[in-house]
Amino acid sequence: MRAWVLPLMITALGCSSAERGALRVDPALAALVPSDAVLLAGARMDTLRATPLYRKWVAGKPQPMLDRLAERIGLDPRKDFRELLIASDGNQTLAVARGNFAERAANNLKHTPRLTYKGYTLLGDERAALVFINSSTAAAGPAPALRALLDGRNRRRAPSALLAKAGTLPASTQVWIVSSNTSTLAGELPSSGNLAMLGKILAMLDSFTAAADLRAGLRLSAEGSSPKEADARTICDAVRGLVGLARLNTPDDAPELLRAYDGIRVEQAQRAVRLKAEIAEDLLDALLARFQKGGLPGPGLKPRLPGLQPPETRAGGK
Numbered sequence: 001m002r003a004w005v006l007p008l009m010i011t012a013l014g015c016s017s018a019e020r021g022a023l024r025v026d027p028a029l030a031a032l033v034p035s036d037a038v039l040l041a042g043a044r045m046d047t048l049r050a051t052p053l054y055r056k057w058v059a060g061k062p063q064p065m066l067d068r069l070a071e072r073i074g075l076d077p078r079k080d081f082r083e084l085l086i087a088s089d090g091n092q093t094l095a096v097a098r099g100n101f102a103e104r105a106a107n108n109l110k111h112t113p114r115l116t117y118k119g120y121t122l123l124g125d126e127r128a129a130l131v132f133i134n135s136s137t138a139a140a141g142p143a144p145a146l147r148a149l150l151d152g153r154n155r156r157r158a159p160s161a162l163l164a165k166a167g168t169l170p171a172s173t174q175v176w177i178v179s180s181n182t183s184t185l186a187g188e189l190p191s192s193g194n195l196a197m198l199g200k201i202l203a204m205l206d207s208f209t210a211a212a213d214l215r216a217g218l219r220l221s222a223e224g225s226s227p228k229e230a231d232a233r234t235i236c237d238a239v240r241g242l243v244g245l246a247r248l249n250t251p252d253d254a255p256e257l258l259r260a261y262d263g264i265r266v267e268q269a270q271r272a273v274r275l276k277a278e279i280a281e282d283l284l285d286a287l288l289a290r291f292q293k294g295g296l297p298g299p300g301l302k303p304r305l306p307g308l309q310p311p312e313t314r315a316g317g318k
Contacts, residue, residue, distance in 0.1 A: 023169040023176065023211075028137050029085045032096045032149060033160045038181035039088040040162045045081045048174040051214040052281060057288055073130050073140060074112070074123070075101050087160075090184045094141040094149060101138065117147050169211045176211040182224070197242065204231050205273075217281040223274045236268040239275065256286040 025042060033040065048054055058078065070076035077084060080101040087094050115122040115129060122129040126143045131150070133139060139149055165178045179185050182202040189199035202208060205224035213219045226232040243261055250257045263278045279287070 022167050023171055023173050025085065025163060025166060026083045026098050029083060029096050029098060030159070030163055032094075032133075032137075032139065032153075033085070033087050033163060034089055034094075034149075034152075035158045035160050036089050037087045037160045037162055038090045039086075039177070039179040039184045040160070040166060041086040041177045042166065043077075043081075043084045043175050044173075045077060045084055048214065049078070051174065052216070053214045053218075053284060053288075056285070075099075075130075075138070088184055090181055092142055092145040094139055094145050096137070096139045098136055099138075100136055115143060118150060120150055122146055165209065169209070170213070172213050172215070173211040174214055177209065179208045180206075182206070182208045197238075201235055201238065204235055217284045218277065218279040220277040221275070223272060226271050226273065229271050232268050232271045232273050235273045236266055239266045239273070254290065256283055256290070259283050260287060 049059070063078070066076070066078060070078075075081070075097075077097070080099045081097045082099045084095065084097045087096070112123045113125055115125070120131050120133075122131045122143055124130055124143070128141070129143045129146055130138060130140045131146050133150075133153075139146055141149075162178045162180060165180075166176060169176050169178075177185070182205045185208065186199040186202035189195045189202070191199070202224070205226055208222070208224045210220070210222040212221075224235070226235060243264055243266070247258060247261050250261075260279055260283060263280075263283075265276045267274050
């Protein structure tokens with residue numbers, strides 16, 4: 001995936017509810033998902049904007065990455081999008097969105113280079129471009145991927161299996177990810193530092209699902225499936241170890257961190273690993289305030305925990 005996707009995914013990954021029902025992906029966006037997609041990430045921006053956390057911590061606040069993105073593509077996900085969907089086949093990534101933004105973007109991007117293709121105007125260059133499919137639907141990504149998307153619009157094709165997986169998520173979800181190839185997701189994470197461990201965990205999974213609800217604090221659920229039950233046990237033990245080490249590194253003046261760790265539950269069910277986290281609204285506010293001031297410490301972990309290495313390392317590779 002390209003680096004421009006990360007700000008969109010950060011927008012999308014804030015955040016599942018215990019309520020069960022069918023998550024509904026906008027049909028116009030679902031029709032644009034390639035049948036060979038291995039990763040989908042979605043954000044229902046209209047409902048996300050209504051959450052207390054968004055109103056307090058995002059609306060009207062400077063967000064440098066999103067500000068730069070809005071300047072670059074002429075659209076602001078915080079204002080112009082009603083629903084956002086990111087799809088990757090492991091090689092190329094597309095972001096498609098619904099909203100009422102064509103005129104706004106056309107004015108903002110009137111000096112942007114243009115490419116033409118089968119009656120459509122691609123705003124940008126071969127590396128990254130934006131196309132308006134109609135007045136309420138836009139797609140962004142590498143120009144070759146956009147051309148392939150436009151070519152396939154009127155062809156009958158099998159729906160992506162990931163859309164069916166997304167349909168099993170709670171109806172109240174604002175933000176979600178489903179993946180059938182976790183190396184695509186792991187590849188977006190740094191190879192060193194605290195997030196490197198998350199990348200190694202994802203690399204040991206066959207599939208991954210996460211969903212979040214921010215209507216009252218944070219309710220997050222995530223589940224991954226491993227090739228072997230032993231791998232799932234290793235991941236489960238490692239995640240519990242991460243939480244335990246984080247607790248040990250909690251400063252005396254940060255009792256809210258201990259409360260947050262208390263809300264995390266990890267369990268194994270054969271080859272599946274499930275994580276649930278619930279953080280009350282007042283606690284989430286306290287954590288974000290501390291983070292904003294630069295006072296939220298990392299867990300202080302070393303790059304590896306015993307028994308948790310990428311598959312090639314465990315198999316005796318380099």
